[in-house]
Amino acid sequence: MASGSWEEFFAVHLPPTDFEDNRSLLKEFCERHDQYGNKIVLVTSGGTTVPLEHNTVRFVDNFSAGTRGAASAEYFLEHGYAVIFMHRQKSLEPFTRNFTGQKLFDMLDLQDRGPNTTITVKQDSVFVLAPVLQRYQAAHAAGALLHVAFTSVSEYFWLLRAACELLARTGPRALLYLAAAVSDFYVPKDRVPTHKMQSASGPPVIQLHLVPKMLAPLVNLWVPEAYVVSFKLETDENLLIPKARAALEKYKHKMVVANMLQTRHQRVILVTPDANQEIVLSREEVHAGIDIEGVIVSDIVRAHGAHMGCGAPPSCARSPR
Numbered sequence: 001m002a003s004g005s006w007e008e009f010f011a012v013h014l015p016p017t018d019f020e021d022n023r024s025l026l027k028e029f030c031e032r033h034d035q036y037g038n039k040i041v042l043v044t045s046g047g048t049t050v051p052l053e054h055n056t057v058r059f060v061d062n063f064s065a066g067t068r069g070a071a072s073a074e075y076f077l078e079h080g081y082a083v084i085f086m087h088r089q090k091s092l093e094p095f096t097r098n099f100t101g102q103k104l105f106d107m108l109d110l111q112d113r114g115p116n117t118t119i120t121v122k123q124d125s126v127f128v129l130a131p132v133l134q135r136y137q138a139a140h141a142a143g144a145l146l147h148v149a150f151t152s153v154s155e156y157f158w159l160l161r162a163a164c165e166l167l168a169r170t171g172p173r174a175l176l177y178l179a180a181a182v183s184d185f186y187v188p189k190d191r192v193p194t195h196k197m198q199s200a201s202g203p204p205v206i207q208l209h210l211v212p213k214m215l216a217p218l219v220n221l222w223v224p225e226a227y228v229v230s231f232k233l234e235t236d237e238n239l240l241i242p243k244a245r246a247a248l249e250k251y252k253h254k255m256v257v258a259n260m261l262q263t264r265h266q267r268v269i270l271v272t273p274d275a276n277q278e279i280v281l282s283r284e285e286v287h288a289g290i291d292i293e294g295v296i297v298s299d300i301v302r303a304h305g306a307h308m309g310c311g312a313p314p315s316c317a318r319s320p321r
């Protein structure tokens with residue numbers, strides 16, 4: 001089924017209920033950092049859902065946990081960026097991503113003394129927790145990290161457009177790092193039933209439609225001066241570079257980070273008009289817990305610095321946050 005236009009998509013799909021609240025937060029954040037001439041990065045992270053009912057019980061989802069986006073947000077903060085972390089509700093977040101599941105509880109000791117009970121961090125865990133907690137507290141004290149959350153693909157697009165339009169004023173200091181796994185398919189609003197589908201009605205036939213490509217208006221209209229990095233995910237290696245290069249030629253943005261589902265946390269290729277630059281972590285680096293995002297972000301920060309006409313970021317910012 002052919003995709004409609006992006007204008008049609010926004011005309012048909014109403015903004016999410018918390019849209020104005022999020023828009024105000026984004027506006028305040030962008031204006032505050034613009035005052036100081038800070039660089040601002042929009043990091044999108046996690047997967048979008050495709051609701052199958054308006055009162056949503058079931059939805060189509062994808063694999064993304066938000067590992068890439070959450071880790072990258074931390075590295076952008078280290079490079080002095082103000083970070084808008086636009087993420088799937090309940091996906092991984094910067095800093096806390098390091099202590100998921102039972103990891104945090106395993107670091108704690110409980111001294112049960114009735115009303116004087118205390119909880120302490122185990123001595124051998126202090127060295128693990130303290131540096132992360134320090135960076136978390138520094139980012140929040142500086143007001144350098146804003147979280148906004150989406151769930152469905154239409155919530156994602158509403159937030160994306162709002163963030164881009166507000167970042168237009170940031171000019172070339174804005175960087176877009178579009179790492180979210182956004183569904184290519186959806187069920188248009190008028191084809192989605194209001195209530196939970198009933199098994200008594202027999203097996204449902206669900207036809208997915210193509211989502212309009214938002215990268216075109218994003219690059220040309222919403223945030224034309226920004227340094228835009230998109231991501232391309234494939235499972236067939238033969239398609240990876242040709243499709244990344246085709247996207248770059250079609251949308252004329254600055255870079256595509258190409259990655260394979262199976263190896264995405266050890267290997268990526270930064271595809272720009274002039275080159276393919278492969279980044280690979282060695283087995284030792286993976287075992288040592290090195291994040292590939294640290295390398296990706298350093299390279300992108302350097303390229304963004306050149307785009308701004310300043311060879312040595314992050315000293316481009318005129319004032320500390």
Ligand code: 9Z3
Nearest residue numbers: 064065066067068179180181182231232233
């Ligand atoms: C990516 O390719 C990201 O690197 C991953 C990160 C989603 C693979 P995780 O969240 O995974 O760390 O588990 N993101 C973009 C994927 C995508 O949907 N790209 C579209 C495409 O390939 C175009 S924007 O067609």
